[in-house]
Amino acid sequence: MRKRFNSLTLGADALLFGVAGTPLRRNGVLIGGGKVLPEIKFTLPPMSIEDTPAMEIEAMYREIVTAVCERAVHLGQQSVVVEFELLPPMTVDPPMGESITSLIAGILAEFRTSHGLQSLLRITPVDIREQNKPPQRRRGRETELLLESFRRCARAGADLLSIESTGGKEVTDQAIMAADVRGILFGTVVLGCADMEFLWEKIVRVARETGTVPAGDTACGIGNTAMVLADQGYIPRVFAAVVRAVTAVRSLVAYEVGAAGPGKDCGYENAILKAITGLPMSMEGKSAACAHLSPVGNIAGCYADLWSNESVQNIKLLAGMAPVVSMEQLVYDCRLMNVAAGRGEGRRLRDWFSESDAGLDPQAFILSPRAVEALARAIVSEQDDYRRGVAVAVKAVDLLREGLSKQHLLLSEREQEWLTRIEHTVSELPSDSMGFIAEERPKWKDHVNYGEYGIPDDV
Amino acid sequence: MDRYAEIAQHVQNGYSERARKAVEAALAEGCPAERVLKEGLIAGMEVVAAKFKSGQMFLPEVLAVAGAMKAGMELVKPLLVAARHEPLGKVVLGTVRGDMHDIGKNLVAIMLQGAGFDVVDLGTDVRVEKFIDAIEREHPDVVGMSALLTTTMVHMKTVIEALKQRDLRAHVKVIVGGAPISKNFASEIGADGYARDAATAVDVVKELLNSR
Incomplete structure (x- = not known):
């Protein structure tokens, strides 16, 4: 049963790295209880999973996890989170994902016993429901395999269950390329939220059955696609900023259905979700540049309860293997944040993180603590997902306009033109969701199977 | 005017x-x-x-x-x-087996179509047989492959090997692209060209066709 938030848990003054309103404690690890912990992620080097014997694949994971744990111990790190992001063949074949999960959990247990390294294992199956066009979100073999993957990994030793779900992406992919605000709202808050509610009720049930934590989701496939295309100069940055704000409405659904955090690292909307839910969040920034570039390298750190590297191939660098290098970078980042917080200087460091990015890019500007609070308030002021989406889009545009007029934000002339266009579009959006759905639905009928989102035919 | x-x-x-x-x-x-x-x-x-x-x-x-x-x-x-006018060229595009990412490929398709090329988009998760079938059916000048995962990029080489086995390699140019792909990787697997983004893909295709 979904319980919608109607107020904030943390205002701008209380938003700080390492501090959640409701910390998570499990297996000797405390997340959001005052210290930021590293969350390490990795992927395999160029190779075919299908054509490589399982023993070889498992040997690689053993090598990676052992090496990153050794480095954490060497640096005196006491607690870490390890994420195993399943690759598509490992989700399609649940026993394969289960076997690797069991292997990693075993290594973490060994380090707990032998070196006192406390750890949690997050597992993230791939949303394989995208394999059909249009995707089958509710029925079909892929949905069953996805849930079976969660169950098997949970029983094999996972602590935290997460996913980067893709509901609505069949619309948002095109809407992003066209900088179509209406399409973004339709894909993200109409289709996306419907899918989140369906999926997360099931993930929460798996977590209850297996004694694991339903952690959180991310609208990575929407918000980060826009961010990366904006970084390449393909779409306006102001548009990507509005997309980011809207994604918070979608990702929030997981917590309204029962997710308990920590939110998934690549969801930069987690800043807004932390203000609303008070739950711990994983964030990534400058130390995730190994995976992708971003304009929010410092400011993302303001809200981190876990600090992640997003993903890195297991390849050799001068210092050592890349995941080991990432672990070291994350540990040093966390040390600095934790020392600052320990000396009562956390707010000062947070504000430096914010100020060093916020004025240079609209996507960073809307992640400043004051903006985050304003966006979070806009979302909880409404109860309907569509109205939440409109409210947060309007607020994001208002914040950018205000930042521009006060010269707190630099925008090129072209970006300013697009801000005006977006402003115009959001001001003309219908006030009720049924009217909006009726207008948008025919445009996307060739790309979306509406029955898979529980949207009746007569809307 | x-x-x-x-x-x-x-x-x-x-x-x-x-x-x-x-x-x-x-x-x-x-x-x-x-x-x-x-x-x-x-x-x-x-x-x-x-x-x-x-x-x-x-x-x-x-x-x-x-x-x-x-x-x-x-x-x-x-x-x-x-009038039996010959188009500028025909390009078959696809994201390789096991990979569902398609925005980059879609951008390349848009830019190629805009430049006057005929484009046949095979979609995502395209297996080697589907590439081969499309090449035999469509007789393209160029085949373009995209990948975003380190664990799927290796399938590009499989397609190129299959083209050799079917004696199709000499009839079609191969370009590759995607986040983990580099110019060196393209050379190593025997591709003819590497497009670092959608905007340069058109130039790469034109260069390859001019060099024939």
């Missing part, structure tokens, strides 16, 4: 209806369809592609332009087909 320049201007501005009417008028006045295509529609799109490549235009603006070009093409294409 002559008719061709007028069409090019409407395309550049992304005015679909004006572009369509200008093409209609040009054809009614007896302008050859091939010149309408090359000096009007493609010429307009080339200006836009150059602006996009140099960061002066955003993709949504390019898409509006592509819409204007398409509006004009609908009138010109039947005449070109009737």
Whole structure:
């Protein structure tokens, strides 16, 4: 049963790295209880999973996890989170994902016993429901395999269950390329939220059955696609900023259905979700540049309860293997944040993180603590997902306009033109969701199977 | 301004209806369809592609332009087909086996179509047999493969090996791209070209076709 938030848990003054309103404690690890912990992620080097014997694949994971744990111990790190992001063949074949999960959990247990390294294992199956066009979100073999993957990994030793779900992406992919605000709202808050509610009720049930934590989701496939295309100069940055704000409405659904955090690292909307839910969040920034570039390298750190590297191939660098290098970078980042917080200087460091990015890019500007609070308030002021989406889009545009007029934000002339266009579009959006759905639905009928989102035919 | 320049201007501005009417008028006045295509529609799109490549235009603006070009093409294409006009070239595109990412590939398709190429998009998670079948059926000049995962990029080489085994390799150029792909990787697997982004993919394809 979904319980919608109607107020904030943390205002701008209380938003700080390492501090959640409701910390998570499990297996000797405390997340959001005052210290930021590293969350390490990795992927395999160029190779075919299908054509490589399982023993070889498992040997690689053993090598990676052992090496990153050794480095954490060497640096005196006491607690870490390890994420195993399943690759598509490992989700399609649940026993394969289960076997690797069991292997990693075993290594973490060994380090707990032998070196006192406390750890949690997050597992993230791939949303394989995208394999059909249009995707089958509710029925079909892929949905069953996805849930079976969660169950098997949970029983094999996972602590935290997460996913980067893709509901609505069949619309948002095109809407992003066209900088179509209406399409973004339709894909993200109409289709996306419907899918989140369906999926997360099931993930929460798996977590209850297996004694694991339903952690959180991310609208990575929407918000980060826009961010990366904006970084390449393909779409306006102001548009990507509005997309980011809207994604918070979608990702929030997981917590309204029962997710308990920590939110998934690549969801930069987690800043807004932390203000609303008070739950711990994983964030990534400058130390995730190994995976992708971003304009929010410092400011993302303001809200981190876990600090992640997003993903890195297991390849050799001068210092050592890349995941080991990432672990070291994350540990040093966390040390600095934790020392600052320990000396009562956390707010000062947070504000430096914010100020060093916020004025240079609209996507960073809307992640400043004051903006985050304003966006979070806009979302909880409404109860309907569509109205939440409109409210947060309007607020994001208002914040950018205000930042521009006060010269707190630099925008090129072209970006300013697009801000005006977006402003115009959001001001003309219908006030009720049924009217909006009726207008948008025919445009996307060739790309979306509406029955898979529980949207009746007569809307 | 002559008719061709007028069409090019409407395309550049992304005015679909004006572009369509200008093409209609040009054809009614007896302008050859091939010149309408090359000096009007493609010429307009080339200006836009150059602006996009140099960061002066955003993709949504390019898409509006592509819409204007398409509006004009609908009138010109039947005449070109009737006259057995050879297109600039045909490109088969796909994201390789096990990989569901398709935005990058879709961008390449848009840019190639805008430049006047025929594009056959095989979609995502394309297995080697599907690439081979499409190449045997469509006889493309170029096949383009995309991958975003380190664990799927290796399938590009499998496709190239299959092309050799079927004696198709000499008949088709191969380009590759995607986040984990590099120029070195492209060379190592025996591809003919590497496109670092959608904007440069058109240049790479043109260079390959000119070098034949």
